[in-house]
Amino acid sequence: MIRYVLKRVAELVPVLWAVITIAFFLARLAPGGPFDAERKAPPEALRQIEAYYRLDQPLWKQYALYLWGAARGDLGPSFRKPGRSVTEWILLRLPVSLELGLYALAVALALGLAGGLAAALRPNTTLDRVLNVGALLGICLPSFLLGPLLVLVFSLWLGWFPVAGWSTPAHKVLPSLTLGALYAAYLARLTRGSMLEILGQDFIRAARARGVSSARVALVHALPGTMVPVSAFLGPAMAGLFTGSFVVETIFFIPGLGREFVEAAFNRDYTMVIGAVMVYAVLVALLNLAADLVTAWLDPRIRLE
């Protein structure tokens, strides 16, 4: 088990190297540079800036210098935002995105699991159909529509929650709902399907024959099995929640890493882009590892090698 974890973590190194390399060269391949502007700076100023950021050196050398820096934990200065390093930006902004992701995950789990279980325990009833429609809506409504819709109703009409921002707990409700809705919907569908499948299996029938109560059958006998596909889904879902928050961060004016990343990509802030991509790669890898571990723990048929 520990050897397996260590092996997976060790595998992260070549993955990171590949990610950095691809991000580095893709960023450079994109037309335009960090210092292009509508109001063009004089050529001598541009030359000085490029020299400062070593953009005047051959690409392979820049790449080597970047790798050497990254290996020592130095992700360089932000090109577009002088005065702060990329590491500082990431440390400032990542926690916000993680917090948002966690709340959204809580929303997804609470709504998704509850909805899915309720639907599975009363299949083909009105409740099931209502939940089904709700889940479909959750999947179909993109967050750039759902977010403003929630704001319109709960902030501007009812005045319950702030329109945007990220300071008090109240600020965090609507963004978490918006971000979590899609995953809640998927989770509800997944839980329902998985639960129904398990409820039809022999060991459930045997338990019922022994006179075990309905609640106990559902929660003690069926639920752990239901969780296997759910936990397998949660790894990528969490990665999606942590890394896919750009739209929600923009709509709700949340100072997270998603906004920073997209802005950096638009601005060709090379070091910032690579730094963010790296963080996302690590997150995805670690979350997938966590999901694998949990799945193996839940499902005795899986052995970690």
Next chain:
Amino acid sequence: MSRFWIGGDVRRCEVVLAVWLVSLLWLVGCASASRDPEVLQVGNGAEPAALDPHLVSGVSEHRILSALFEGLAAMDPATLEPEPAAAVRWEVSPDGLVYRFYLDPEGRWSDGTPVTAGDFVYAWRRMLSPALGSEYAYMLHCLAGARAFNKGQTADFSTVGARALSDTVLEVRLEHPTPYFLKMQHHFAWYPVKATAVEAAGTIDDRNNPWARPGTLVSNGPFRLVEWQPNDQIRVERNPYYRRAGSVRLSGIVFYPVDNQQTEERLFRAGLLDLTSTVPRHKIPVYRQRMPDRLQSHPYLGTYFYRFNVTRPPLDDPRVRRALAMALDRQEMAERVLKGGETPADRLVPDGLADYLPPAGIPFDPEGARRLLAEAGYPDGRGLRPLDLLFNTSEAHRLIAEAAQRMWQERLGVRVTLRNQDWKVYLASMDALDYDIARSAWIADVPDAVNFLECFLTGGGNNRTGWSSAAYDRLIWEAYREADPVHRSALLAEAEALLLEEAPIVPVYFYRWTFLMQPAVHGLIPNPLGFIRWADLWLERKEHTR
């Protein structure tokens, strides 16, 4: 089985429900937490790249810096004329080359120490340091010797025309008479910085010197920096050491970098912003109809125009360019396509410059345009290859481009294909002259016609059309050196007439400064440069408006 869901412990359900309701109420309570009514809440567009006046270039940074710093002279928003600020008075030599500024002896940095003439000299030295690579350093090139110092041709700053004669007297020598020199002083490029504050955090010419942050940023303006939460808020409070601190009525300002226009508008609607940086285009008619008192729309010194790539046939023929320009119905564009109150533009330099008499503009004349096109050998557009029209991704640019495409097709038989690109790709395409027609804009940072016209000097970084005219260059250079304002204005008007005749560009509309403002905000004087003098503002909030 089906009884499981409701068959559970009813009391437990109630407890859960109660807890949920209470926490909801608590959350709602948090939402309506009150704020200091004397603090202005401002939507400020993009997150500032920095707060170091020597390293920034954007409007959002200018807004914040103008609250933190002040230059030698300020600008009267009503007349755009210079007025005393850090300097209480000044003398100009008869040839317009030497300025002597007398600093306000009451001038203080936000740490309480006096602002001296040497601080200005230090700031300009830093701005012009080649290694700093300041993108706005060229604004200081009107100082004698500044260009050579900035290019690294000399390391001796005493060759530059800025000298502190005493702590309160500053002498400036210019390269050539610059009639708008005093008007430039309100621009952040000229603000003073305090040497000890800069060098406590790093070297004078290090781009990554982190001095411009809360705690270390020392400024001389009406407000001082308290907090900077990146992408969240920048908070400033009244600077108690400001030389006229008694006249500043706001106790502070919070700048929110809300880059999404829709979000900004929603924050305004919820009463959380007093001022916005802009208004989503589709919301302008709504506000005009329902809340006209909140909608602000004023003339602005900015021009939206199309560039023609004159290095590519058929646009190398001025008649073709002029024909395209004359066939564009700018009136219709402004009134039926844009609908935001924009002024149709037939010239490059917008109205509103007191000392500039503009030449005749490009007329809307489809008949004349057809004749010109036929003269150039393309009657009714026959024989003309399709032209591509480049613009950066934006709903408004697309609307305008589609309208232009239709107008040129219908009136001249010229086929135009639209090509939209991401911002940086679009800039790279323009620089590489990889386009036929390209959407562009110019916003003045100094209220002077030359600020627009010098873009089209031969080989200039902002020319981006390949157009070059010796006569035009000569007129601009003569205007640079001309001390007499009337003759200078005539030279510039002649240059603009030439530009419009040759038509490497076609103006489309003049911008407006459009934003939302709560009725509680008072003292804001609209002006074509779109700047706000924060020290003049005050708030009269009614009780319970929040």
